[in-house]
Amino acid sequence: xxxxxxxxxxxxxxxxxxxxxxxxxxxxxxxxxxxxxxxxxxxxxxxxxxxxxxxxxxxxxxxxxxxxxxxxxxxxxxxxxxxxxxxxxxxxxxxxxxxxxxxxxxxxxxxxxxxxxxxxxxxxxxxxxxxxxxxxxxxxxxxxxxxxxxxxxxxxxxxxxxxxxxxxxxxxxxxxxxxxxxxxxxxxxxxxxxxxxxxxxxxxxxxxxxxxxxxxxxxxxxxxxxxxxxxxxxxxxxxxxxxxxxxxxxxxxxxxxxxxxxxxxxxxxxxxxxxxxxxxxxxxxxxxxxxxxxxxxxxxxxxxxxxxxxxxxxxxxxxxxxxxxx
Amino acid sequence: xxxxxxxxxxxxxxxxxxxxxxxxxxxxxxxxxxxxxxxxxxxxxxxxxxxxxxxxxxxxxxxxxxxxxxxxxxxxxxxxxxxxxxxxxxxxxxxxxxxxxxxxxxxxxxxxxxxxxxxxxxxxxxxxxxxxxxxxxxxxxxxxxxxxxxxxxxxxxxxxxxxxxxxxxxxxxxxxxxxxxxxxxxxxxx
Numbered sequence: 305x306x307x308x309x310x311x312x313x314x315x316x317x318x319x320x321x322x323x324x325x326x327x328x329x330x331x332x333x334x335x336x337x338x339x340x341x342x343x344x345x346x347x348x349x350x351x352x353x354x355x356x357x358x359x360x361x362x363x364x365x366x367x368x369x370x371x372x373x374x375x376x377x378x379x380x381x382x383x384x385x386x387x388x389x390x391x392x393x394x395x396x397x398x399x400x401x402x403x404x405x406x407x408x409x410x411x412x413x414x415x416x417x418x419x420x421x422x423x424x425x426x427x428x429x430x431x432x433x434x435x436x437x438x439x440x441x442x443x444x445x446x447x448x449x450x451x452x453x454x455x456x457x458x459x460x461x462x463x464x465x466x467x468x469x470x471x472x473x474x475x476x477x478x479x480x481x482x483x484x485x486x487x488x489x490x491x492x493x494x495x496x497x498x499x500x501x502x503x504x505x506x507x508x509x510x511x512x513x514x515x516x517x518x519x520x521x522x523x524x525x526x527x528x529x530x531x532x533x534x535x536x537x538x539x540x541x542x543x544x545x546x547x548x549x550x551x552x553x554x555x556x557x558x559x560x561x562x563x564x565x566x567x568x569x570x571x572x573x574x575x576x577x578x579x580x581x582x583x584x585x586x587x588x589x590x591x592x593x594x595x596x597x598x599x600x601x602x603x604x605x606x607x608x609x610x611x612x613x614x615x616x617x618x619x620x621x622x623x624x625x626x627x628x629x630x
Numbered sequence: 631x632x633x634x635x636x637x638x639x640x641x642x643x644x645x646x647x648x649x650x651x652x653x654x655x656x657x658x659x660x661x662x663x664x665x666x667x668x669x670x671x672x673x674x675x676x677x678x679x680x681x682x683x684x685x686x687x688x689x690x691x692x693x694x695x696x697x698x699x700x701x702x703x704x705x706x707x708x709x710x711x712x713x714x715x716x717x718x719x720x721x722x723x724x725x726x727x728x729x730x731x732x733x734x735x736x737x738x739x740x741x742x743x744x745x746x747x748x749x750x751x752x753x754x755x756x757x758x759x760x761x762x763x764x765x766x767x768x769x770x771x772x773x774x775x776x777x778x779x780x781x782x783x784x785x786x787x788x789x790x791x792x793x794x795x796x797x798x799x800x801x802x803x804x805x806x807x808x809x810x811x812x813x814x815x816x817x818x819x820x
């Protein structure tokens with residue numbers, strides 16, 4: 305006899321993945337838009353519309369149309385939002401990546417309290433929500449996931465893509481090595497190998513300073529690495545920021561759990577997981593970024609959120625499976 | 631040769647094997663005459679404090695700040711600099727306000743605070759090149775200077791004289807009509 309009342313996940317949670325794509329797109333679009341806003345502000349400050357080249361005038365017109373409903377004094381008021389996901393200013397509030405704080409601390413071998421405070425909000429959010437930055441905010445994730453989809457197309461066209469597995473602990477080594485190199489060279493070297501920092505910077509260089517810099521080469525190599533060697537390989541095995549977020553989010557409160565009664569062991573969650581985790585066997589670990597892709601794809605509503613500091617212990621095969629014997 | 635220099639040398643040679651042109655440029659450091667943004671810490675502290683977030687450049691209303699690639703060595707990669715001949719600093723002091731780490735210290739935008747807190751370089755006049763010293767009255771550098779009569783004054787025939795209060799914003803070098811320029815900023819960070 306089947307159980308009378310099965311636990312069901314809240315109805316909106318399977319739609320969170322769409323919201324996540326909206327958030328990622330908006331953040332990436334902002335990173336593209338901010339350099340254009342900066343160039344527009346330059347033109348406004350110069351009071352020289354008639355001296356601009358036709359292409360510059362077109363940029364001016366477009367940006368004026370976009371921002372005019374919101375600001376009356378663009379040169380001053382558009383300064384409200386500046387920076388990238390690495391470190392940014394939002395209406396006077398400064399927010400920084402925890403890795404920036406850590407990298408700067410190891411480069412200068414000093415404790416810069418006022419700068420550490422800018423990383424406080426992200427750290428607290430990470431302790432509660434785990435590695436959510438990687439799934440919900442990181443501009444590199446936006447491109448890496450599109451890259452993963454592109455790899456799926458390639459496989460569909462019978463072109464092999466990389467599927468190597470490495471040790472996930474490799475990235476903690478990268479984190480430590482990056483901090484040690486920062487300390488030795490006395491510069492925040494880790495910013496040069498951290499994709500979200502690179503992307504914001506390179507987009508600014510490309511739009512405002514007339515060309516991509518060296519970081520874009522590094523980022524292109526990571527994209528190729530993901531395509532040829534390992535799916536989402538950089539985030540899974542090498543990203544120093546991901547390592548730091550994983551450590552901070554090890555005992556996160558908000559985590560995904562499997563409702564074993566609903567599960568039919570279809571393995572779709574394991575296939576869709578970008579970080580190669582194992583929701584099917586209740587094995588999320590500290591790497592899970594709560595991206596909710598597994599929730600969205602689950603055909604039997606067997607995945608939901610729970611509030612607890614550790615994963616549920618392995619629950620065995622799903623109860624709706626054909627071969628399940630209680 | 632101290633340890634840091636040694637390791638830097640290794641870094642440059644490793645990079646050099648990958649991209650020889652960039653490495654040659656990195657070793658060519660003395661030829662590079664650049665300023666750090668106004669209010670920046672001394673060079674070594676600045677490089678250690680800067681997290682390469684690019685906010686200073688993004689808020690600069692004159693697009694004065696540029697960013698290093700590999701041409702000044704690995705440790706100054708992606709850090710802001712000013713080439714005064716291309717763009718001088720207009721001393722708006724916004725970069726210090728926005729810098730999250732204090733690599734560029736916040737300085738109030740008034741004369742005494744700027745005189746006390748900003749020292750990017752010092753202007754020097756080459757009298758053999760300067761038009762005013764050749765009998766052709768010019769005085770453009772004096773008119774470009776935001777601290778006219780404090781940092782620079784003109785004598786007979788608009789001949790410029792720089793005082794030690796010059797903070798090295800580079801507007802005089804930017805505006806000099808001679809080529810090569812007769813007034814140049816000598817950076818304090820070199």
